[in-house]
Amino acid sequence: MSTTTSTTRATPTPSLASSTKFKTFAITFAIVGPVIYMVCLFFNWPLFTFHPATNRIALGWEAARSGEGPNMTWYGWTATTLLAGSVVSFLATLLPETVTRKIPLILVWLIPFLAIPYLAWDLRQWWFHP
Amino acid sequence: MDIISVNTFWTIWLLVHLLLAVALLGALTHQAVAAVMPVRQVAGPGGFVTRFRAVPAAGYATAICVLWILTFIVGSYIYTKYRIYIRIPIEQAGYWKTQGFFDFKEHVASIALTLLPAYWFFWKNAHNPQYDTARKMVTVYLAIACWFLFIVGHVLNNVRGFGS
Numbered sequence: 001m002s003t004t005t006s007t008t009r010a011t012p013t014p015s016l017a018s019s020t021k022f023k024t025f026a027i028t029f030a031i032v033g034p035v036i037y038m039v040c041l042f043f044n045w046p047l048f049t050f051h052p053a054t055n056r057i058a059l060g061w062e063a064a065r066s067g068e069g070p071n072m073t074w075y076g077w078t079a080t081t082l083l084a085g086s087v088v089s090f091l092a093t094l095l096p097e098t099v100t101r102k103i104p105l106i107l108v109w110l111i112p113f114l115a116i117p118y119l120a121w122d123l124r125q126w127w128f129h130p
Numbered sequence: 131m132d133i134i135s136v137n138t139f140w141t142i143w144l145l146v147h148l149l150l151a152v153a154l155l156g157a158l159t160h161q162a163v164a165a166v167m168p169v170r171q172v173a174g175p176g177g178f179v180t181r182f183r184a185v186p187a188a189g190y191a192t193a194i195c196v197l198w199i200l201t202f203i204v205g206s207y208i209y210t211k212y213r214i215y216i217r218i219p220i221e222q223a224g225y226w227k228t229q230g231f232f233d234f235k236e237h238v239a240s241i242a243l244t245l246l247p248a249y250w251f252f253w254k255n256a257h258n259p260q261y262d263t264a265r266k267m268v269t270v271y272l273a274i275a276c277w278f279l280f281i282v283g284h285v286l287n288n289v290r291g292f293g294s
Contacts, residue, residue, distance in 0.1 A: 017254030026247035033244025052210040078240045108248050109267035119237045126230025
């Protein structure tokens with residue numbers, strides 16, 4: 001018996017998947033997204049702070065208040081990343097194709113891999129906690 | 131009158147998160163293996179590994195994006211309760227590395243989220259060899275990330291999760 005299996009090849013889908021502007025948006029978003037997230041972590045720039053015990057949301061970073069439980073900034077970091085990443089990626093779609101074609105595809109996967117050691121370093125307080 | 135208790139309510143959402151994660155893990159693992167070790171042609175029925183990687187990988191892309199986003203949303207929803215009822219006792223017990231790995235998990239989940247549009251685009255253009263390397267590497271990254279997120283979540287649940 002002989003079986004031929006297609007594992008990686010697919011018929012191109014019209015519309016979004018063949019759109020040059022979407023390609024630019026997606027590739028730019030994948031490159032700048034992790035960078036923006038790491039910048040947000042480094043400078044602690046959440047779009048908002050959530051206080052889960054009181055369900056209160058404050059714009060930007062806000063410290064936990066006495067008697068109101070902890071604060072959460074991860075939602076805010078993610079929101080900053082998605083918003084800023086979308087804006088930058090949208091702006092990239094306005095550039096001429098001759099420019100966007102030169103964006104190195106290697107950055108799409110290299111930056112997320114490089115983010116791992118940075119994240120490990122950023123979390124060092126937990127690894128070396130006495 | 132409440133139909134279910136508060137504990138049951140949050141346990142159901144935790145299990146929804148788990149089930150979505152299992153589906154995502156399975157799909158991503160199949161796809162990553164198929165991308166790295168594609169089966170071009172098999173003479174004979176083939177073994178387990180061959181059948182495991184002989185899946186129409188491109189067809190998984192949209193489902194994986196949807197599953198990642200759904201798992202992310204449900205995880206974000208239950209995170210509010212984790213922060214108060216799980217994390218605080220974990221810190222009080224001095225499980226610092228466990229806490230560190232959870233923070234690692236949240237960062238990896240967010241970074242992987244930003245890769246989804248490119249990942250989807252690469253798989254929808256799988257006929258284009260220009261994207262072969264990027265497609266493979268992004269898929270492998272997402273698969274490794276998914277396994278990491280799953281294992282950390284599982285360990286945290288063992289530390290203080292279901293029924294605690």
